[in-house]
Amino acid sequence: MYDIEKYYNAKTVSEAVTLLKEHPDARIISGGSDVLIKIREGRMAGTSLVAIRDIPEIKGIEKKENGDIYIGAGTVFSHITADPVIQKYIPVLGEAVDQVGGPQIRNIGTIGGNICNGAVSADSVPTVFSYNSLLHIANEEGGRIVPVREFYLGPGRVDLHPGEVLTHVVIPHAEYEGYHGHYIKYSMRNAMDIATLSCSVVSKVNIGEQVLEDVRITFGVAAPVPYRCTETEELLKGQKLGEELYRKLENSIRSEIHPRDSWRASKAFRLQIGGEIARRALIRTVELAEEEQGGEHA
DSSP states (O other), rough: OOEEEEEOOOOOHHHHHHHHSSSOOOOSSSSSHHHHHHHHHHHTTTEEEEEEEGGGGGSEEETTSSSOOOTTTTBBHHHHHHHHHHHHHHHHHHHHHHHOHHHHHHHBBHHHHHHOOTTTOSSSHHHHHTTTOOEEEOOTTTTTTEEGGGTTTTEESOOOOOOOOEEEEEHHHHTTTEEEEEEEEEEESSSSOOSSEEEEEEEEEEETTTEEEEEEEEEEEESSSOOOOHHHHHTTEEEOOSHHHHHHHHHHHHOOOOOOSSSOOHHHHHHHHHHHHHHHHHHHOOOOHHHHHHHHHH
């Protein structure tokens, strides 16, 4: 039984904003994979809902003329994974969301819901962070743009005000052009489990010079919010590729992240795993760069 007070089905973003302003206690629902569970468990019993699942303007993926990639907040995970723009330019995001739950969840769960839920274990979020993505949010005042790194306020808390709707996740052209990414999720089971620890690495590599020109490293479940390892990034930029680089990476990561003890894993275990998965992810991005640059010169 679902204890729902009232249900409103918005057909446009402006209608959703109006409904949310008229009913400030209402919650947004799209796929419902999180909201309905909370209602059934009693944590959101008696809540009114504003559905945004039938709003076409927040669905789909488009590469604009300036190269920026717009991902509708209402786009489900399975569509992101299969989209040709994602596959060509930022395949790591498709690979990351393909690790969310099972096929049923990936067919209803949306990237907007994954971000706005505020869960530190969300599979899409580390990669969204590593690409320095921008969040387009609609409201009565015409909307605002928020860097994703400023959106997370604490565990389960995000910078979404009453009467606001996330409409698009934007990955600027300069943030993905020439970069390769890899996402690793460590969990207790191989499928349908939330992350014990996760890491998304995005790098730009000069294969000819064997230099790591730029790197972004973001962890999930390593701090109260998704965590960009800026100290490690600065340490590694401009360094020669090789075992010494990867050793520095592991040591720096273990001193920088702040995981906690929980029933899923101890802090010490997460620190050990963190260095290892960051190393593996960076190595894979270098391999991807080698494959691409090698093919260009073949």
